Amino acid sequence: MIDNEYLESLAAFVCSDDTSPSAVSIEERYTLRRAWDTVCLHSTVKHAINSVPHYRALAQESPDIPLLNKLSDLSTLPVLTKGSIQQCPRSFISSEVATTSIRCTSGTTGRRLAIYGCAEEEAARDALARAKWGRAFTQDKDIVLRIIPPMRRLLSDRTQTSVIQLTAIYSYDFPHYQRFDFEDFLAQCIFDEYPLRGTLGKVTVIHITPPFLVFPITSRLSARGVDLRRSHVRAICVSGGYISHRARNLVMESWGVPLVSSYSCTEVLGGARECSATPGIYHFDETILAEVVNARSGQPCRLSERGLLYLTSLYPFQQAMPMIRYDTGDIAELAESPCVCGEVGTSVKIVGRRVHCIDLSHILGKAWFLGTTDLETIVGDMPFVPFLPYPRFRWTLSGRDDGGSDIRIDIEVQSRSALDPSAFASELARRIVSLSADLRDVHGEGRLGVCVTPYDKGDLESHFQLLRDR
Numbered sequence: 001m002i003d004n005e006y007l008e009s010l011a012a013f014v015c016s017d018d019t020s021p022s023a024v025s026i027e028e029r030y031t032l033r034r035a036w037d038t039v040c041l042h043s044t045v046k047h048a049i050n051s052v053p054h055y056r057a058l059a060q061e062s063p064d065i066p067l068l069n070k071l072s073d074l075s076t077l078p079v080l081t082k083g084s085i086q087q088c089p090r091s092f093i094s095s096e097v098a099t100t101s102i103r104c105t106s107g108t109t110g111r112r113l114a115i116y117g118c119a120e121e122e123a124a125r126d127a128l129a130r131a132k133w134g135r136a137f138t139q140d141k142d143i144v145l146r147i148i149p150p151m152r153r154l155l156s157d158r159t160q161t162s163v164i165q166l167t168a169i170y171s172y173d174f175p176h177y178q179r180f181d182f183e184d185f186l187a188q189c190i191f192d193e194y195p196l197r198g199t200l201g202k203v204t205v206i207h208i209t210p211p212f213l214v215f216p217i218t219s220r221l222s223a224r225g226v227d228l229r230r231s232h233v234r235a236i237c238v239s240g241g242y243i244s245h246r247a248r249n250l251v252m253e254s255w256g257v258p259l260v261s262s263y264s265c266t267e268v269l270g271g272a273r274e275c276s277a278t279p280g281i282y283h284f285d286e287t288i289l290a291e292v293v294n295a296r297s298g299q300p301c302r303l304s305e306r307g308l309l310y311l312t313s314l315y316p317f318q319q320a321m322p323m324i325r326y327d328t329g330d331i332a333e334l335a336e337s338p339c340v341c342g343e344v345g346t347s348v349k350i351v352g353r354r355v356h357c358i359d360l361s362h363i364l365g366k367a368w369f370l371g372t373t374d375l376e377t378i379v380g381d382m383p384f385v386p387f388l389p390y391p392r393f394r395w396t397l398s399g400r401d402d403g404g405s406d407i408r409i410d411i412e413v414q415s416r417s418a419l420d421p422s423a424f425a426s427e428l429a430r431r432i433v434s435l436s437a438d439l440r441d442v443h444g445e446g447r448l449g450v451c452v453t454p455y456d457k458g459d460l461e462s463h464f465q466l467l468r469d470r
């Protein structure tokens with residue numbers, strides 16, 4: 001059992017950003033963080049076996065399951081899939097706490113899943129926030145405008161939230177059958193004054209899901225003559241997708257504020273914020289234990305290898321429905337920790353959904369996938385590749401008679417007639433093999449080729465990203 005006093009004292013150490021010589025060094029904080037993870041993991045497994053039917057049954061079937069006194073023991077536990085929770089969701093709810101909140105996955109990555117929460121975990125998260133930043137989530141003075149697509153509203157909601165939150169639903173296809181002035185409505189939401197908590201407040205944070213909505217919202221508001229720099233917004237936060245340099249630049253130029261991105265999944269509370277020093281790298285917070293695992297061997301990935309991303313929610317931050325080794329369905333690359341920015345949590349680069357990635361491990365001789373974020377980065381500065389809502393493409397890996405392999409990519413461009421298809425194809429292929437030294441090597445040896453076929457916009461019928469993991 002971790003009480004809040006213990007939590008706060010340990011968090012004060014772990015999260016200290018005091019850089020004076022007498023303060024804890026980054027190496028010491030790294031060591032403390034591992035100790036923190038170990039203590040929380042032990043408590044998580046104990047709590048799960050004592051009060052969650054699924055884990056109690058697991059412990060009865062395998063009495064030799066250790067209570068996990070060291071982090072490396074984690075890999076001895078089975079992986080938890082979304083499918084197994086869907087088969088019997090109630091067996092994952094703790095009998096020890098009263099559930100007081102519900103949140104749901106959106107359904108965009110398969111059938112929706114309801115996840116239950118409790119007041120005790122909210123209190124633990126507030127205690128951690130106080131230890132880290134000197135304030136609880138509940139004392140936050142921000143007014144958050146949450147902009148979400150219709151699917152989110154229908155299928156996902158958090159009934160318990162302590163931050164003042166407005167919600168606007170924004171459909172990307174909306175203008176096609178628009179019946180009222182949505183941009184004007186959004187501008188009102190952002191610039192109105194709200195008499196809340198005994199004072200007048202305006203929206204200070206805008207949270208947009210998925211990130212590409214930043215483009216139509218910003219450009220349409222600007223086109224209406226709305227001066228976005230005059231708002232009280234101090235940050236635009238995005239989650240649930242890839243962040244491009246185009247989006248960062250647009251937000252800074254139009255809003256004059258930073259674009260803050262985070263990685264999270266509805267099933268596991270907490271998440272990973274994007275590194276302040278290295279865009280594209282995400283650091284997991286103190287509430288989650290993240291593993292990047294070799295998809296073939298099940299062994300932990302080494303630095304710069306790419307594998308399956310499993311998350312374990314840590315006690316006491318997720319108690320009602322603890323998740324141990326939850327398979328996120330994402331591929332991640334393991335990055336350096338501690339990071340140059342001072343963060344000591346597990347660091348990853350998100351590569352893409354597993355069903356959308358190409359496994360090149362057997363060709364490169366190391367755990368490695370080519371992912372959708374690679375392609376999105378590569379075409380980010382190619383204006384003739386349509387980017388909204390995302391580049392439309394499909395790709396496969398096929399074997400050749402000579403034992404080599406080819407990556408075949410079909411991708412939509414604005415207009416085939418407006419470009420030299422063979423020059424475009426060779427440029428895209430060059431950029432892909434330039435992603436890593438290993439790719440360059442196997443390409444140079446003739447063992448891996450890249451064949452690109454451009455399609456006119458709208459001609460690629462079976463864009464692979466649709467509903468593949470249902």
Ligand SMILES: [Zn+2]
Nearest residue numbers: 275339341343
């Ligand atoms: Zn960092």
